[in-house]
Amino acid sequence: MNMKLVVAIAGAMALTACDGNDRDDNNTVSGVDYSKLKTTPQTDAPLTLVSGEALNQHIKNGLRLKVSPTNYYRLDASGGAVAEVxxxxxxxxxxxxxxxxxxxxxxxxxxxxxxxxxxxxxxxxxxxxxxxxxxxxxxxxxxxxxxxxxxxxxxxxxxxxxxxxxxxxxxxxxxxxxxxxxxxxxxxxxxxxxxxxxxxxxxxVMPGFGFPAFDVSVDVMRMPAIEPFFGDIYYPHPVNSETxxxxxxxxxxxxxxxxxxxxxxxxxxxxxxxxxxxxLVTRFDPWIANLQFENGSKGVRSENEDALSAVAVQQLLPTYTINDGEAVTLADSCYVQDGISTTYGYASLVNITAVNLSDKTVVSSRCINGSVESLSVNPDSMYLTGTVWDDRMAERQQTVIHKFSLGADGAHYQASGSVKGYIGHRGDPAFKLHEHNGDLRIVTSTGRQWDNTIAHHLSILEEDNGTLKTVASLPNANRPAPIGKPGEDIYSVRFQGDKGYIVTFRQTDPLYAVDLSDRTDPKISGELEIPGFATYMHPIGDDYIFAVGQDADENGRVTGMKVALVDVRGDSPKEIDTILLGARNSRSEALNNLRALSFFPVGNELRIAMPVDYYHAETAGAYGSWQHTGLHLFKVTGIDGDNARLVEAGVIVAEEAGPDKTRPSGSGHDRSAFHDDAVFYSHANSVWAAAWDAPENAIGPINSGPVICTADVRPSLQVTVNAPGGNACSAKVTAVHNGKAIGLRAAGIDSTCVFSGIDETPGPFYIEASLDNYSTESQSVVVYRDACHVETEKVELNLTSFENGCPEVASPPSVTAIVSNWNTGSDVCSDASVTVWQGKASYILKGEARLQKVSEARSLSIAPPQAQCIFTGANGVSGQVTMIAEIQGLGSQEKTDLFIKQRDRCSVEPITEYFYF
Incomplete structure (x- = not known):
């Protein structure tokens, strides 16, 4: 079977600086001219497959852009490309x-x-x-x-x-x-x-949102996931999710x-x-642990280049594991836009991964060098949309599309194209794209609703020699009538055969019928104007539409929910029946999630189920008070003829209001299923069963009863200790949990030993292993549990032998002092001094590195980089010490009774202290 996959790439929202001037005078480091780096622009150029050094350069250029000072406080425009393995x-x-x-x-x-x-x-x-x-x-x-x-x-x-x-x-x-x-x-x-x-x-990227049309990129919309210094906020770096x-x-x-x-x-x-x-469509942002944000620091750029050169491209790509086995790279090559400059880059990857669930195998994965926006799929095609935004010029807003074929071995690139406008966030974006007889139909918008510049467009594209070419669009010179009235946004779209239906709304609900029978000449064939708006339309054959939405008054103010049946035979739609459902507060997940609805055709009728939190009010337009939560049933009769009607068929009530209950307690994820003449309803972890013709007599709630757990006891920790040349089982292994240190039990021989213990206890643990004449090693972990047992956390600690003396490496600093001067803005690294005293011995710390952080001030303005400095030194010192920091003209600060713990024979546990002037 030959299927097709169509993908449009979008960049992630990010913040960057307002100018591109580098604060470091040296723009060229290790052969890289930072002043020429730009985020890969979003275009409809064909894609080309790259790997090795070309991919390495493109991703690392993206990382250089993330950490460069040009990246603060400016929205970025991301590029995109796709790859396969x-x-x-x-x-x-x-x-x-x-x-x-x-x-x-x-x-x-x-x-x-x-x-x-x-x-x-x-x-x-x-x-x-x-x-x-x-x-x-x-x-x-x-x-x-x-x-x-x-x-x-x-x-x-x-x-x-x-x-x-x-x-x-x-x-x-x-x-x-x-x-x-x-x-x-x-x-x-x-x-x-x-x-x-x-x-x-x-x-x-959230559905309907693209990325602005600018040059450089940094992901500051993503919250930092590292520990701050006293409430200060570090520049965020990616901490990837896992699926x-x-x-x-x-x-x-x-x-x-x-x-x-x-x-x-x-x-x-x-x-x-x-x-x-x-x-699966997943997103991964590469990162190198020791990359530093520049923030005006001399030498940081050179250190970053050393870090980048030490990492192979394979280490920047996402991996997968099966049953906690060996990590395998998802894709070792990526598509990028053909002809892009070697100075372009983007450090975000999206993978489309095919998994055969029958064979339990990962079949293939395609790497997209960018971020995707929304997804719509047919059996032979998939559409991922991505929009380039530019609020300054509506004509520059565009959606770029890349097309892939789908087969037994996954996705393969076919063609690229673009249309003007954006998909938008109202309604269901997936319904705004539709493939029919090989053509791609797509509805987009340009401009803004608040200033009445918003306009809507229908485009029809076909594949032609590697290009997605526009065949026709609407409006056009011959058919200039707009889709929607001034200021109206799109709330719902549905295509069915040679017809399309578009609902716009601001005060009333025009439903536009679009004739698509001639692919080269689409036209608006008619419209129906009714109060309120529909957020979901469900075709019933070619003649009728069942619509779910909200009712509204003449000013566009929502007054409650409604369902309606619309006759779409002929050129102009006609509303046949409308059923209003409660007051303004009445709601249903079906308003924004089609999966909350169930449909079941039986003979000449269509049965429909929809969960509703029903509110009642005596006054029209009032919010109302909650009456019940349940599954509302409807049926459309006569669907094969000329006289179809929409009728209520009852309610399966799960919860009702009472003296002690004034609001619903459900999860908001109610579902239903029809089977023959029975209806099943799931609400708040319980199930109801009812006959279709007697929902008031439903049986329920039916629930699972208590969970029955097995009697086995599982250890929270399993720590493998390796001590080459020694007896690892003689090691002392402790785990600290809730402030209490607990020793683990050993089982094993010779140089490798497994320690376990602290049974069935979830939560955070600090694990430390020590052995005479070996290094002391530690690790922090979190143990999780399901309803019955913990998931044993497995840790491996490798101890280094000191039999031949301490390793021939420089002892790390025992002390770090962070000194900040928020008074004068003077250069702290030059004007401050920090001394560590131990008895009569003194150690002068060296200050050279500045903090890389954003001020905690509400304005988020960057603090002067010279206003803080990191001092380090007293290498190898342990025991009780005193630290004194002094800034010329501002006096000194002293911290006493500080203790540096001797970790093992060759190392200590460093301490960090902070001084504010």
Whole structure:
């Protein structure tokens, strides 16, 4: 099967400086002219594959830009490029299915997705026999811990019943489960795949947001994840997230168990599944641990070049591991824009990774040298959109698109193109792109809503010899009528066959019907103006649309929720029925997440389920008071004829207001499933079952009962100590937890020994191993647990022998003094002195390095770099000392009774002290 993947690259938001002047007089260091470096611009140039030195230079130029002084307080424009590498071979992906789940899907509903044949991750998945539902412990009366998991619910539609028959508890380290897929094995489900993120500070670009059109880049929107000096904020550097995919074996529904884990470096942008082939889109920002932000410091640039030259490009690329095995590079080559200058660079990578869930193999990964914005997928194509922003000139706003083909071995680059405008953040961005008969349809906007310069555009593109070429656009010279009235933004888009539907809103809701039957001449065929707006439109064949949205008064003020049925036969849409749902505060996840809706065709009617927090008010337009939370049911009758109608079909109530209950307690992730004439509803970790024609008689809540844990006891720590030439089991290994030092027990022989202990205790630990005539080594770790047991943290400590004396390396400084002068702004490194006294012996510290930080002042202005200085020295000194810092004209400060601990025979534990003048 030959599928296509279309990718548009966006850069991440970042802050940079207002001018490009380097504070260091020496712009050229180690052959690199810093004054010429620029972030790779976003263009629709074709991509070319690079690796080795070319990729090394491009990424490292991006790192140079991140740390250079030109980067503070200015928004950046990122470039983008994509790459590929073949990983172990895997068989072809399974044919596309409507959605995840085994069995005959004609008699039960599945996840509501953007495109038929492409499954999307969700909180719940149904295969016709079992409903797999993510659980959130805070809503479970049987648990007081905070561990996520999955309930396995067996359904019996003929008896209208459900039972929780299995549960798997997951660790808390990776947070709750919001994304699940089913892995099919013939007519049944073999595994549930869960996707979770362990967050650092490198985030995916939010849907609908691109990046500004400027020259240089630094990621200061990402929060720092390092310890500050007394509340001061360091320049942030990337701390990458990690994405974990776990396969839970559910062949025995009563005993689900994790049997495969894939960990990928990078934050999860989005994912899709076609057949049993999972496509992950992740983002990773390379970094070198000892890179320094320049901030005007002489010599820092040269030190950075030494650090950059010591690191191979392979060390800058993201990796993956399977079952905690050896780390494997996702992709060792990347696409960059053809013809870019060697002075360009960008240090952010996105990977599109294909994972065969049936074979439990990583098939391939493609490296994108940039950040992506939003994602929409068809069985034979995928679209990732990225926008270049320039608020000064609307005509310079553009979305760049790169196209890839998809096959059994993953993605391959095909073509590039662009359209004017941005996708925007209102509505669902994935619906603004649509592939039909090989053409790409895309809806974009230019300008701004607040000053009425906003305008909307429909473009149709085709692939032509490596280029995505625009075939037609709307409006145009022959059809100049705008899409939307002045100042109206787009709230919803849907394409269906040769038609397109666009909802705009400011005070009323015009629904525009677009005739796409002639791909070279699209035209607005009609419009329907009604109060309020729709955020989701669901085609019912070619003749009708079911819409979910909010009602509004004549001034555009929201007054409540509504659902509507629209007749789209002919040129102009007509509203047939509208059902209002409560007061202004009434809400539903379905307003912004299509997966909260369930649809199930039965004969000549369509059954619909939607969770609602229902609020009632006596006065029109009032916020109202909460009445109930439940699953509201609707049906559209006569869908095959000319007289379709939308009717309410009842409510399965999960929670009701009362004297002691005035607000809902649900998770906000309610889901539903239809099966024959039964309806199943999940709310707050419980399940309800009802007959379609009698929802008021629903059975529930049905929940899992208490978690039953195994009786085995697990150690929190397992520490392997290596002492070449010695008896490692004679080492003293202690772990400090909550201020208490606890010795670990040893088991092993000769030079390697394993220590364990402190059973079933989660939390932070400081571990230290010492042995006579060996170095003392330590490490800090955090131990996590699931609902039953800790996850044993494995640590390895390598002790160095002192049998032949101390290592022939210079002793590190025992003392660091950080001196700051916020009074005169004088050069502290020149005007200050720091002396360490031990008895009658004195040690003068050397001051040469300035702090690299942003002032804690609200203005975030950079403090004068000369106003602080780092002094170091007293190498090898241990025991009790006194430290005195003095600045000419400002006096001195003294700190007494300081103690430097002798770590082992050859080293001490350094101390750091701070002086403010």
């Amino acid at each position: 073949a990983l172990p071979a895997a068989p072809p992906a399974a044919d596309a299915a409507v959605s995840a789940g085994g069995g005959d899907s004609d008699n039960f509903s599945q996840t509501n997705v953007h495109v038929s044949g492409v499954d999307e991750a969700d909180y719940a998945k149904y295969d016709g026999s079992h409903w797999f539902i993510a659980t959130y412990p805070e809503y479970d009366p049987y648990r007081t811990d905070n561990f996520p998991g999955i309930n396995v619910v067996a359904t019996d539609p003929s008896a209208v019943s459900a039972e929780v028959v299995g549960h798997v508890a997951l660790d808390s380290e990776w947070g709750g489960v919001s994304e699940m897929y089913l892995v099919e094995n013939g007519e049944s489900t073999s595994h549930v795949a869960t996707l979770r993120n362990q967050w650092g500070n490198v985030y995916p 974990k995919i776990q396969l839970v074996d559910v062949a025995d529904a009563s005993a689900p168990a994790i049997d495969w884990t894939l960990s990928v470096e990078g934050s999860l942008v989005d994912s899709r599944k076609v057949g049993n082939m999972l496509y």
